Amino acid sequence: MIQMYHVHMSYGSDSPALTDVTLRIDKAEFVFITGPSGAGKTSLLRTMYLAERCDSGQILLFGQNVSRVKESKIPFLRRKIGMVFQDFKLLPTRTVSENIGLVYEIIGAPRREIVRRTQQALRWVGLEHKAHAFPLKCSGGEQQRVAIARAVVHDPPILLADEPTGNLDPVLSQEIYALLNEVNARGVTVVVASHDTGWIGRTQKRVIRLERGRVVSGGLREK
Ligand SMILES: Nc1ncnc2c1ncn2[C@@H]1O[C@H](COP(=O)(O)OP(=O)(O)OP(=O)(O)O)[C@@H](O)[C@H]1O
Ligand SMILES: [Mg+2]
Numbered sequence: 001m002i003q004m005y006h007v008h009m010s011y012g013s014d015s016p017a018l019t020d021v022t023l024r025i026d027k028a029e030f031v032f033i034t035g036p037s038g039a040g041k042t043s044l045l046r047t048m049y050l051a052e053r054c055d056s057g058q059i060l061l062f063g064q065n066v067s068r069v070k071e072s073k074i075p076f077l078r079r080k081i082g083m084v085f086q087d088f089k090l091l092p093t094r095t096v097s098e099n100i101g102l103v104y105e106i107i108g109a110p111r112r113e114i115v116r117r118t119q120q121a122l123r124w125v126g127l128e129h130k131a132h133a134f135p136l137k138c139s140g141g142e143q144q145r146v147a148i149a150r151a152v153v154h155d156p157p158i159l160l161a162d163e164p165t166g167n168l169d170p171v172l173s174q175e176i177y178a179l180l181n182e183v184n185a186r187g188v189t190v191v192v193a194s195h196d197t198g199w200i201g202r203t204q205k206r207v208i209r210l211e212r213g214r215v216v217s218g219g220l221r222e223k
Helices: 041-048 071-078 096-106 111-124 140-152 170-185
Strands: 002-009 018-025 030-034 056-061 081-084 158-162 189-193 206-211 214-217
Touching: 002 041, 018 041, 018 214, 030 041, 030 170, 041 056, 041 158, 041 189, 071 081, 081 140, 096 111, 096 140, 111 140, 140 158, 140 170, 158 170, 170 189
Parallel strands: 030 189, 030 206, 081 158, 158 189
Antiparallel strands: 002 018, 002 056, 206 214
8 A cells, every 4th residue: 555665755955854764554554653753753654645755765655656756646646645744734714614624625526515524524523513613723632633534534545644642631642543443444544653652562553663764663564
């Protein structure tokens, strides 16, 4: 589903953010990306999302080599990937429901379809009562759930989530993980970047560990 071979990525002339990254994530897997702050977790997710382009190496999404794909083709590829950003990136001037329905507006879906899908997603994350609120009037945990609803409202086969429980208390974190597990149970490939915590140490799921831009363990699934 997601394959990377010897991927290098740097921001301008700075030292590289990703160095020789090789990994493979299969369809319907649930994988954690972990490592200390600055290790490259966000950079790795952004590279998978094609928000950052790699300097060298190969990236395959859905079996298609996308490392050198034209910028103009990226929006189409991205429709198959849901992304929850570390800082949410919710539009402050749009309501919760408008934020969630944005993908459908972009592709010009019929009004009725947008409303139906948005309501379904709101119900799923338990935020029907916040439909007409603006994101900044929502708590951190609520904004996090809006970001997740927005990322999966169009049923993408891949969901990338960057620190989806950052700053949340343990109870809210469990709720967010329950949502991500539900998405994964529907057959979606889920990749979650998260700081190293005791919690990750106890998970049964695969953990890809990064240090200073390199994969130090877990890049390939043990057979
Ligand atoms: N937009 C940027 N421009 C230049 N350098 C960047 C940029 N974003 C990240 N970096 C650098 O790339 C490296 C990896 O950063 P990244 O944000 O991917 O780490 P991270 O593992 O997600 O950290 P955190 O746990 O703090 O979120 C760091 O050295 C960082 O300073
Ligand atoms: Mg990060």
